[in-house]
Amino acid sequence: MEELIEKLKGELIAELNLEEVTPADIDAEAPLFGDGGLGLDSIDALEIILILERNYGIKIENPAQGKEIFYSVKTLAEYITANQKK
Amino acid sequence: MQPITITKSCQLKGDVLTVNGSEEPFDFKELVTNASLRRRMSRIVKMGVACGLKCAEGLPSEEIDGIITATGLGCLGDTEKFMESIVVNSERLLNPTPFIQSTFNTIGGQIALLRGIHSYNVTYVHRGLSFESALIDAAMQVAEGKKNVLLGAIDEITPSSADIQRRLGMTREYELGEGANFFVLNATASGSNSAAVLDIDTRSGRLTDDELIEWIVGMAERNGIKTSDLCIVANCNAATADNIEKRLPLKNKSLWFKTCEYPTLTAGALDFAINNCTANNTLIISDYQHINHSLILLGRI
Numbered sequence: 491m492e493e494l495i496e497k498l499k500g501e502l503i504a505e506l507n508l509e510e511v512t513p514a515d516i517d518a519e520a521p522l523f524g525d526g527g528l529g530l531d532s533i534d535a536l537e538i539i540l541i542l543e544r545n546y547g548i549k550i551e552n553p554a555q556g557k558e559i560f561y562s563v564k565t566l567a568e569y570i571t572a573n574q575k576k
Numbered sequence: 577m578q579p580i581t582i583t584k585s586c587q588l589k590g591d592v593l594t595v596n597g598s599e600e601p602f603d604f605k606e607l608v609t610n611a612s613l614r615r616r617m618s619r620i621v622k623m624g625v626a627c628g629l630k631c632a633e634g635l636p637s638e639e640i641d642g643i644i645t646a647t648g649l650g651c652l653g654d655t656e657k658f659m660e661s662i663v664v665n666s667e668r669l670l671n672p673t674p675f676i677q678s679t680f681n682t683i684g685g686q687i688a689l690l691r692g693i694h695s696y697n698v699t700y701v702h703r704g705l706s707f708e709s710a711l712i713d714a715a716m717q718v719a720e721g722k723k724n725v726l727l728g729a730i731d732e733i734t735p736s737s738a739d740i741q742r743r744l745g746m747t748r749e750y751e752l753g754e755g756a757n758f759f760v761l762n763a764t765a766s767g768s769n770s771a772a773v774l775d776i777d778t779r780s781g782r783l784t785d786d787e788l789i790e791w792i793v794g795m796a797e798r799n800g801i802k803t804s805d806l807c808i809v810a811n812c813n814a815a816t817a818d819n820i821e822k823r824l825p826l827k828n829k830s831l832w833f834k835t836c837e838y839p840t841l842t843a844g845a846l847d848f849a850i851n852n853c854t855a856n857n858t859l860i861i862s863d864y865q866h867i868n869h870s871l872i873l874l875g876r877i
Contacts, residue, residue: 506615507616508615524867531612533616534612540670544665544669561863570800
């Protein structure tokens with residue numbers, strides 16, 4: 491899980507062009523969206539959907555689950571671990 | 577045409593920003609404080625937005641009645657990224673950001689959003705006459721009573737577009753260039769660097785030196801100016817510039833401008849003319865790839 495969390499941090503930094511952020515700056519349990527975390531927005535959510543589908547072969551079938559899955563790097567990693575096909 | 581005044585000119589080339597011809601330091605993070613917006617901006621968007629915001633600085637948003645931009649090739653970096661992802665991902669799962677940022681009007685739109693300017697917002701993409709078309713529109717907007725118009729021109733080089741242009745033989749005479757220029761246009765003269773745009777004309781297709789000289793003489797005549805009183809800013813190839821100087825009896829020494837080639841280089845020549853020509857009347861002669869030509873006649877205020 492720790493390895494996946496670090497990999498995800500790197501992918502988020504690269505894909506979302508988080509120029510001023512390093513993996514160490516990202517708290518795996520902090521919220522990705524809104525205040526108090528990375529402050530990502532709806533366009534970033536689309537980019538994360540693409541990361542999940544392209545890199546892990548995971549398609550989120552139920553959009554209602556999105557808020558829960560995308561809460562933090564840790565929740566993303568847990569969802570990938572439970573659903574990964576690639 | 578009714579004279580239109582340019583009251584401010586800004587240029588960004590590389591990391592060097594000039595305002596009315598003088599270098600000014602700037603911090604992009606202070607200009608665009610929203611980190612999410614900043615990290616999505618490609619190089620050309622950052623160049624254009626920084627230059628446009630600096631040019632609009634000091635003007636209340638409600639007094640900017642139009643943002644008119646020009647670009648020959650647009651936001652190439654983002655366009656290439658988007659096109660590449662179409663190929664790499666077999667036309668599926670495309671990232672939204674490069675697509676959103678690849679449109680020609682990204683810079684005009686971003687400036688409007690950042691400054692809350694809800695007025696006329698248009699981008700001209702007319703190859704080597706993009707800036708001239710935007711300037712004509714800006715002049716018409718001011719003539720119709722618009723208070724201030726922010727006029728800009730932006731083009732960038734990317735490695736792949738440079739490669740394509742080299743293979744097409746577009747770099748035989750000049751190396752490729754890039755830059756961002758912005759101007760504030762209005763109907764009132766203010767500031768020591770003000771210049772009036774007295775006339776603009778454009779032509780496309782091959783032009784002989786005889787035709788060019790006839791065109792220059794015609795423009796001077798219709799504006800009641802002797803060609804000998806003109807200061808020429810040569811944004812055309814060296815041989816043509818030499819020929820003009822030999823054949824027209826000019827009192828003022830012509831100023832050489834063209835050192836590179838890109839579709840909106842005329843905007844750079846306009847910035848140069850405003851900030852370097854002291855004669856009462858300046859004529860900018862531009863030529864893009866021997867296909868697109870323009871004459872811009874300026875008056876000193």
